[in-house]
Structure formats: C-alpha cells, structure tokens
Amino acid sequence: DAKTTQPPSMDCAEGRAANLPCNHSTISGNEYVYWYRQIHSQGPQYIIHGLKNNETNEMASLIITEDRKSSTLILPHATLRDTAVYYCIVRAYYGQNFVFGPGTRLSVLP
Amino acid sequence: ETGVTQTPRHLVMGMTNKKSLKCEQHLGHNAMYWYKQSAKKPLELMFVYNFKEQTENNSVPSRFSPECPNSSHLFLHLHTLQPEDSALYLCASSQEIQGFQETQYFGPGTRLLVL
Numbered sequence: 001d002a003k004t005t006q007p008p009s010m011d012c013a014e015g016r017a018a019n020l021p022c023n024h025s026t027i028s029g030n031e032y033v034y035w036y037r038q039i040h041s042q043g044p045q046y047i048i049h050g051l052k053n054n055e056t057n058e059m060a061s062l063i064i065t066e067d068r069k070s071s072t073l074i075l076p077h078a079t080l081r082d083t084a085v086y087y088c089i090v091r092a093y094y095g096q097n098f099v100f101g102p103g104t105r106l107s108v109l110p
Numbered sequence: 111e112t113g114v115t116q117t118p119r120h121l122v123m124g125m126t127n128k129k130s131l132k133c134e135q136h137l138g139h140n141a142m143y144w145y146k147q148s149a150k151k152p153l154e155l156m157f158v159y160n161f162k163e164q165t166e167n168n169s170v171p172s173r174f175s176p177e178c179p180n181s182s183h184l185f186l187h188l189h190t191l192q193p194e195d196s197a198l199y200l201c202a203s204s205q206e207i208q209g210f211q212e213t214q215y216f217g218p219g220t221r222l223l224v225l
Contacts, residue, residue, distance in 0.1 A: 034213070043112070043200050043216035044153070094209045097143075097166070100153040 003027065003090045009105040012082075018075040020104050022088030025069045030092045033064060035073045037084040038103070044087065047073065078108045113137040114217035116201050122223045123191065131186040131220045133201030142184040143214065144176060145200040153200065159184060160206055191224045198222075 005023040012018040024033065034049040048055055048062045050071075055062045061074040075082055087103040113136045123129050135142065144156040158166035159178040173195075175187040184201055198221050202214040 041198065041219070041221065043114075043116075043202075043219050045112070046213050046215060049213065093211055096211070097155055097158065098214055099155075102152055 003031075003099070004088045004101055006086075006088055006101065006104045008102065009107070011107050011109055012075075012078045014080060014108050014110050015077055018078040018082065018106060018108070020073040020075075020086050020088075020106065021070065022073070023070045024088070024090045027068050027090050028092065030094070031090050031096075032093065033062065033068075033071050034089040034091060034098070035060070035062065036087045036089065036100075037082075038087070039081075039084040044100070047086075078106075080108050080110065082106065083108045112215045112217065114201060114203055114215055116199075116217035116220050118220060119218065120221045120223075122225065123188070124225055125191060125193070127191075128187070128189040130188065131199055131201075131222075133184040133186075133217055135182055135184075135201075135203035135215075135217075137203055137205075137215060139203040139205045139215075140181045141204045141206040141211065142178060142181070143202040143204075144184065144186055145202065145216075147198040147200060147219075148194075149197070157186075188222075191222075193224050196222055196224045 035047040036044040038044045050062045064071045085103040115134050117132045141160045145153045147153045156170045157176045162178045177185040198219045200219045201217040204214040205212045
C-alpha cells in the first residue's frame, strides 16, 4: 500500500507556481520522499527526491516539513506541458520498491 | 529521453498469439523492472531483476514470462493472454549497490491491446 496521501486533482494557471501537497505522516527516519510525474500514456518521469532538507533542481523544488510528515512539490512557473499525474512516493533506499498510488492530476490552464 | 527504450510502442494481439516486449537501458544500471498499468489504476510492480537474476515476482500469472539475458536487456514474453491483460507495460532500471537502490528511470511503455 502507498504510504502517502495526495489530493486527486488540482488546477493551476499557466505561468503561476503549482504547489502539490503530499502527506506521509507514518514516514520512517530512513525513508526518502520521491516525486515522479506521468504525462498521459507515457512512462513516469523522475522529478526530485529528498530526505529532510529542501531540495531544488532544474525542474522543481521540494519542501519537506521539519517533522517530515508532509511535503510540497513546487513547479515555479507552470506551463501547459506540466499537465500530468504527479506521484509522491515514500521509500527507503534499502530493500524497498517504489509503490505508486493514484497521485494528483494537475491541470495547467491557459 | 531517459536512457530506457521499449519496443514495440503499441501492440495488438489475439488471445492465442505469442509476442514479446523488449526493454533496453543505456544507463549502465544493474537492476531492471517490469510494471503494469491498467486503465485508471496505479502502476503495479510485476518483476524485478538484479544482476540478471529475478529477485521478485509479484504473483504474476505464468502467461507472463520475463527474461533478462544481460543487465542491459529485459524481455517480457506473452502467451495466451486475456483481454483484461490489456494495459500499458512499463520497464524501468536503476543502480543497486549492496541493497542500496537508487532512483528508477522509466521507458515510454508498450501499449498492449488483447482482443
């Protein structure tokens, strides 16, 4: 079973920041937070991951709360091509596979 | 481009046919995976291969038969499938070092329709 809870859908205006929340209240100390996205009928695309510090790369920023029970993926300037299903996954590096839940369907509107 | 390719991208087959899906990774990884994604359902892990050895089979029916001849190639052999096996089949790869499994990278998938 997925260890995360995400809203089923969200809308965002093009050019604005998209903030996608994820709850993972039962996260363990050795578990990382991963984000993937899946554009319609394509394979999932890795976005970013982190343990406890905030992370940023060319695609997005990941903000993890101090108690690590929730996180937010931020797409700073959403474009129409960011319309996709976004998956938040919690997993340890050792001996755990990726378990995908239903994710959040983000629609970027013109 | 993720460095993981899959062929064919689309496949239509009858229930009595035999076909194979192919996956190739160009990332130097040593672990490969097959996932199934049915319509409006989350991804389901089917098989895991580490260093060419199958390490996980998530109760997949025997009509699906994986093969991993080397660490860069993964096949999924299909025979006597059912219409409910129609789905997007995804391949992924990652680097595993002494049980430490890094980020998985996915291919574009094969869209399979069983008639």
